[in-house]
Amino acid sequence: MVEVVDPTSLKYDSQGLIPCVVQQWDTGEVLMVAWMNEESVRLTLERGTTWFWSRSRQELWNKGATSGNTQQLRELWADCDNDTLLAKVDSPGPACHTGNRSCFFKTVSKED
Template structure:
């Protein structure tokens, strides 16, 4: 469960020491289709979710609404198989490159970012 302190998890301590988390112990995780670069969704992780993602090869997130871990695709079948994970330059966001099966968005859309473009200018 997320907390303000560095959580007790199986995440490599060197990685855990670098991560910057919000007040709830979370950091954003951007999921991107590995071969096309398409941005699929934004989820939230804590150290344990990142550890599970790295060890299982399946994207695992922390659900802020349900207050539990969820593995993308376990209920929907829309699996994210992890190809790589990288920290950004500030170590406060991770980029999870995945091979997405089916839609990434809970609405059934391919991505969470194609339904409501905002006007520029």
């Protein structure tokens, strides 16, 4: 069952932020995790590209605006508690600032 959520019902943390997992819409590949605020959610829905809140720079950023690797929004989902988002996107280029396709290119393992 799919439930439609109004953006005003999203639950932001004490800094006014909500985590967003970004996933390639057709393959399910997890590309990145970033933070959104009310304005970046609104811009993402209105403009059809992903917008996030940079905690380090304290400003909005449109993913890929400078690199050309913009992410076209296909769907925006909220979890069961409305406190985490999942953006399904078409991301033809690298999603990571390192140039990697995904920010998740490192494995964690216990040393022997």
